[in-house]
C-alpha cells in the first residue's frame with residue numbers, strides 16, 4: 001500500500017518545548033517557524049543535527065526515513081537540515097520541490113573519500129561485479145552504482161545477490177566489513193571511513209563499561225570492529241532509537257553521533273544515555289563537523305533568502321533517479337536480469 005503524502009496533517013508531532021533556549025534563541029526559533037509558514041516549507045532534520053534544530057523540524061529521522069519523507073512531501077520547498085548528499089537525494093526523489101540546505105558546505109567524509117572518476121575506474125577494474133553503494137555518496141556515484149543501500153536496508157538487499165557474483169561495496173569499509181561478517185561472504189571494499197564513527201575509543205568504551213556495569217552498548221555499523229565487538233546492539237540510528245525504547249535497561253552507552261541522544265531522552269524519559277567519547281575522550285570528535293555546520297542562524301538566513309539551493313544538472317538527475325522503491329532502500333531485491341549486469345543505476 002502506498003505511503004500517505006506528507007503534509008502537516010500527517011507529520012508526526014514534534015516537540016514544541018524550547019526550554020533551555022536563550023531569549024535570542026527562542027525569538028530566532030519563532031522567526032524560523034514564521035518564515036517556514038510564509039514560504040510553505042517543510043523542515044526535515046537528521047538525528048545528528050543540533051537539538052535546537054531538531055525541535056523546530058516537521059520531521060526528524062535517519063537518512064532512509066528522511067529520503068522517504070522528502071519523497072512524500074507535498075510542500076513546494078523542502079529545507080533539509082542534514083548534509084549535502086541527503087539534500088541531493090531529496091531533490092532526486094522530489095524534483096518538483098525546491099530543496100534548500102542552510103550550508104552547502106555540509107559535506108561528508110564518506111562522500112569525499114569516493115570521487116566519481118576514481119569510483120568509475122574501480123568499477124571498470126571489476127567487470128561483472130555487482131556494485132552496491134551506501135547512500136553516503138554523491139549523486140554522480142549513485143548514478144554509477146547498481147543499487148543504493150542504507151544501514152537499515154543493506155543486509156536485506158545484499159542477501160539476494162547470487163553467491164557466485166562478486167560484490168563491490170563503497171564507500172564505507174567498516175560498514176562493508178560488518179556486512180561481510182553478517183553475510184558470511186567477502187566483498188571488494190572501497191577504503192572510505194566516517195571521520196566520526198572511526199574515532200570512537202575502544203579504551204574509553206571499556207572504561208565506561210566498567211564504570212556502568214548495567215549499561216548496554218548500542219553502536220552504529222560505521223564504527224570499527226573493535227567497537228562493534230563491545231556492543232549489545234548494532235544498527236542504524238533508527239534501530240538504536242527503537243532498541244533503547246524497548247530494552248528494559250536503564251542505562252546505555254551510545255556509540256554514534258550524540259545528536260541522537262536528544263530524541264532518546266524525549267522518547268525514553270527516565271533512562272540515561274552516555275555518549276561514548278571519540279579519540280582520547282577530550283576532542284569532541286564524536287560530533288560530526290559537517291552535520292553541525294547547520295545552525296539556527298544559517299537556517300534562518302536560508303529561509304529568509306530562499307537559498308542556498310541544492311540543484312542537480314538535469315542529465316544527472318535523470319541518470320540518478322531510479323525507480324521509487326530502490327531509492328529509499330525499500331527494494332526487496334536487485335533485478336537479476338538488469339541490476340547484476342552492471343548496466344545502469346538500479347537502486
Ligand code: SF4
Pocket residue numbers: 048083107108109110136194195196197257288289290291
Ligand atoms: S557522521 Fe560521518 S557519515 Fe554521517 S555525515 Fe558525518 S561524516 Fe558523513
